[in-house]
Amino acid sequence: MFDGLLAGWGLLASACAWPIALGLIATVLIERLAQPRPQAIWRRPWAMNALLVCAWAGLFCFELALFQRPAFAAVLATGLLLLLVLISNSKFHSLREPFIVQDFEYIADAIRHPRLYLPFFGVAKALFCTALFFALLYLGVALEDSVLNSVSYAVYWSAWAGLVLAVCLAVQLLRRAVPAMQFCPTQDQQQFGFFATLFAYYWAEQRHPQLTPPTWPMPQPNQGVLPHLLVVQSESFVDFRRYYPQIRSDILSEYDRFCAESLQYGQLAVPAWGANTVRSEFAFLSGLSPQQLGVHQFNPYRRFARQYSASLAAQLRQQGYRTVCIHPYAASFYHRDALYPQLGFDEFIDISAFAPPPAGMPYVDDLQVAAKIGEVLAQATQPTFIFVITMENHGPLHLEQLAAGDAEQVYHGAAPKDGEELTIYLRHQANANRMLAQLRAQLTALSRPATLCWYGDHVPILPKVYATHGEPSGNTDYFIWQTPREGGETIKPHHHPLAAHQLAGEILRSWR
Template identity: 25%
Template sequence: MPTMVAVCVKEGAGTDPMVQDMSESTGMADIEELDIKRAQPRTKRRHKPFPGWLYAVLFLVFDFAAVAILQWGVTMSSTRVELSSPLVGLGDLIVKMFTKANFVLVLNMILVGVIYMVLLMLINRFWIATPVLLAVAIVIAVIEHFKIGIRYEAILPSDLGFLGSNTGNLMSFVPAGWQWVVLGAVAVFAAIVALCVGLNRIDARHGRMIRTANPGMAAAVRLLLILCPALFLGVYTMHVGTVGSWANVFSSALGDIPSMWDSVYDAQRNGPVVAFVRQLNPKVMDEPEGYSEETMREVAARYADAADAMNETRSEYLDESTVIFVLNESFSDPSRVPGIELNQEATPEVDAIREQTTGGLMLSSGYGGGTANLEYMSLTGMSMANFNSSLTSPYQQLVPSQRWTPSVNQMWGDAENSLGFHPYEPSMYSRATNYRKFGFSHFYTLEGDDVIAHRDTIDKSPYVSDAATYRSVLDEVGSTDANQFISVITMQNHMPYNDWYSDNEFTVTNTDGAEPLGEDETREIETYAKGVSLSDKATAEFLDELDAIDKPITVVFYGDHLPGIYSTAGEDQNNSLALHLTDYFIWSNKASSSQGTKNENSDYTSPNYFIAQAAEHMNAKVSPFLAFLTQMHEHVSAMEPPVVNNIQGWSRIPEGQPIYLDADGNPMVESEMDAATRQLLEDYKLIQYDVTAGDGYLKDLGFMDAPER
C-alpha cells in the first residue's frame, strides 16, 4: 500500500507540494523497511525438549498399547462359542481391576514394560524404540490371530521351534483372506510410525534417553538399565512356573489364574504374555537322589530281569490284539456319593461287566476337571504323584517340549496303527499337537483334517453322544484286519448339566440324616444321572458290537473323574476319597483268549497302571517298564497326588503326601511301608525323572521296548 501511494503521488498533477513531500518520504521509508525484512533470513520456530514426566506418561501409554495389540490377537480371532470359556477381551481385563481387584492387566504391562525399557536403553531413542516394540507386538498379534483362527490354539513355547528348522510350516497358520489382516496391520504400523515421526519433530530432545557430557557415565547408566530389567525378567521366567516361588506368588497376587485346559481362554483371561511366560520353565520334578547313568543302568537291568521272569509264563503279545482305551467323560456311579440316593440304578451294565472281568474302582486326581492328566497317565504309565506340584498339566507344560515321549501306543509299531477319537475341539489341552508327538497317525475330532464320522447329539445336549462316538470307532475297527491301538475320549457327560434330556426318569434325594440338596444341585445330579445311564447302555452295546468282530480286541474303560456337582457332599472333607473314585474295567471279546479273565488285585487302581494291567489280563509279554509297573501295582494299588473336594483347579497342593491305596482301598502311609515298596517308589521317581526331565539314559537301554518275538 505505501508503494501504491507513492506511485500515485509521484504521477499525480497539481498535488500540494507539502502533501507530496510527506507522501514520498513515508512511502520510501516503508519500502526500505520491507526490503530489509526480506533480506533477513527466516528464523525457525524453536521447540522445547519433552520433560521427563511426559516421557513417563508416554511410556505407560505405549506400554498399554502394546498389551492391547497383543490382547486383540487372542480375542478378535475367536469365533467359537465355548460353554465353559466365555470370550474375554481387553475391556474385561480393565473392568475386573475395579470389580474384582484383579490386576492381571497390570502384570502384563509390567512384563511388556520390562522389554520396552531394555529396548529403550539399547537404542537410546524413544521415537525409534517405540515403533520397534509396537511392530513386534503387531507381528505376534497377527500370528496369534491366524493360529487361533486355524487351530483354536494360542502361541505356545513349543512353537518357538518354528523359528528354526520349521519356519516354512508357519504358512500352516495362514487362513484364507490373510492379506486383509496383514494390510490392516501395516496400516496401523504406518500410523504409529507417522505419529512417532511427528512427535520426534516437535521434541527438541529427539527421544534421546540418556544425555550427559560424560560418555562413560552414559554407557554405564544404559548398561545398568539394560541388565536390571533383563535380570528381573529372566529370574521371573525361571521361577514363575514353580509353586511357592516369589514369582509365582507375585503373579497370583496380581490375578493370574491359570486356565490351561484351553490355551486361548487362558491367554484371554490372563493376558497372552503372562500365559506364555508361565509355561516357559515349569518345574517338572526334583532330581532324585543318586540319579546318574550308572544308577539308571542298574534300574534297567533290575526290571529287565523281572520282565524275563514274567515273560516265561506269558504266551501272548500286546500288538497281536487291538486295544482300545476308552476315557468316558465324568463316568461314575452316583449312588457311591455319600448323602444322595437315586430312585433307580444309573450304571447297571457297567457294574455287571466289572463283576465278570478285570475291574473295580480307579483313584482319580481330579474332581470336576483334569481330564487330560488322567489321559496322560494312562497313555504314558507316568504318575502325577511323582511330578512337582508346579506341573499342573503335562499336556501343556511338558509334552510339547519333551525330547523323548514314550507312550503305550508305540508298541503297535507304525503310526498308522495308532488312532485317536475325541468328538470335540482338537486344540483342547493341546491334544492335536501331543497326539502327533505320541505317534498317532489320525486324531478324529470335530474340526481339522480328521473329522469324526458320527456327531449325533441327544435332545438338547450340545455334546456328541457316546453312542455316536462308539459308532465312529466301530467303523475304523471293522474296516481293517490290522491290530491297532485306539484312544477314545468321549464328551457326552461333560459339564454343565442343564436339564438336557426330555424324558428323564431319574430323581435324587438326600439319604436319612444327610443335608438336604439345593434346587440347582438336584437338577444337575438328575441330568447327570440320565446322561450316565445313556452312556451305560451305549457302552454295553459297543462291547456287543466288538464281540461280533472276528479279531482279538481288548477294551480298557474308565471314568476320568466325578462331575463337580456334589456341593453338599463336598463340604465334608471326610468324603474326599469317595469323590475321587470312578469306575473302570478291562474286557476282551470272544475272539480273544483272555475273555472273562479277572486279574488278582484289580479292585483298586490308578490310570498309570492300565497298560500293565491290560498285559496281565491278556497274558501278554512285557517290557522292563511294564514289568516295573506290574510290581509297583502289586505293592501300591493306586496312587495320585494330594486331592481335595473342590472342583479341579490349576494350582496343585504344594505340600502333603500323595494318596496311596492298598489292595483293599485303604490309605497307606509312606513312612510305614516295607523296604521293597519304598524301593519301588524310589525307582519310579528315577524312571519318571529320566524320561521327562532327565538325560534319557533309559532310551538306549531298551527299557520301553516291547519284547521281541
C-alpha cells in the same frame, strides 16, 4: 541438542510420574483380590515383588506406545491386570486352581470355542468388561492430550525405548533370583504372588526335563494272538452314587456288570479337576507322573509332548499294532492333530467323521462314538489299539435344558435341591452306560480277544451341587476288562486304587 533432550525427558518424566505411581499402587491392591489371596508383599522374596512391578511396567510401555497418553496407558495397564485377576478368580471358583501361564493359550481357544470357556467366566461379565474397555478407550483419547503435543518424536521414542530396555534388563536379571516353585498353583500364588508366579512358570516351562520313560511291559499273546486294546477316556466319568445316595443304583448297571467281571477296578487319582482333560490324557499315554513332569503337567501338549515319543501308542505300534484315536471334536484342539502322530498314532478320527449331535445335545453323543468304534474294529486286520476321548458329558452343563421325566429316571424320589446340573450330568452318564452295553456286544462278537479299559478324566464342574450336597474327592473311576476266554476260569475282580499314570502299565501287565 543434548540440553533439549534432557529438558524433554524431564517434561516427559513429570507427565508419567503420577500415573506410574498410582498404577503401581492400584496393582498391588488388585493382586490382593486374587483367590487364593497372596501373602503381603513385605513377606515375599524381593525378586517376586520386583517382577510384580515389571509386569505392570511392561503393559504400561505397550499401551504408551499405542496411545502416547501416560494416564490412559496406566489405566489400561492396570485394567488388563484386573481383568486377568477376575479371569483367575472365575477359574479358581470352577476348577480350584488359579490362572497360570499355560492358560494364556486358552484365550485364543475361547475365541475359537466360546462354549467351552465363556460361560464359566460369565457372559454378563464378559460383556461388561468389553463395554468398559471401549468406554475407557473413548474417554482416554478424548480427555487426555498426546504427549507428542508437548515433546518431540525423538524425545518421546528415546525415552520409551530406554524404559522398555530397563524393564527387559530387570526381568532378565530377576530370572536368576526367582526361588524354586512347588508347581502347586494355589501354594505358589499364596507364597509368591499372582503376577510373579506367571513369570516363574513361564521360565520353568522353557526347560525340557530329561526324564527316563517308563519301562512298559511287553504285550503278551492272549489265546495265541495279540488282543485288541480299547481304552475309553469317558468325559467326566465318576460314580457319584458313593457321594449322593439319592441317585438310582441302576443308572450304571452295565458299568457295575463290567466291574464285577473285570480284572481290576477302583478309583483313579487324576491330575485334573473339572477340566484340563489333557493332563489325565497325557498321564495315561505317557506313564509319567505330575511330579516327573513338573511345570509341564499343566499342559503337556504345549511344549513337552512335542519332544516325547515313548508313549503307550508308540510302544504298541512297535509290537505290530495299528493305533487309532477317536475324538468327536476338532482334531486341532490342543494341537492333537499335530502331536498324536508324534505320540505314535497312525490315524486320528475327529468330528468330521460323525453326524451332527441329536437335537438338544451340544456334542456328539456316546452311542455315535460306540458305533464308530465298532466300524474300526470290524475293519481291523491286525491287533488294534483304539484310544477314545468322548465329549457327550462335557460342560458347561448349566447351558442344557432338563426334559420331562429326567429326574425320575436318575433319582429315587424327588430331585435334590440345586441338583439341576447333576440331573443333566446323570442323563448323559446313562448314555455312557448304554455305550458300555454296546461295546460289550461289539467286543464279544470279535474273533480276536480284546481288552477294554474305561476311566474318567476328571470330575464334572457342578458348583451348586457341591456347595449344597458336598464336594467329591476329585478321584474318578476305572476298570480293566477282557473278553471271556474259551474254557477260561472265572476271574475274581480285584479292587485296586490307581493313579492315571499307572493305568497303562496295569493294562499291559494284565496280559501276561
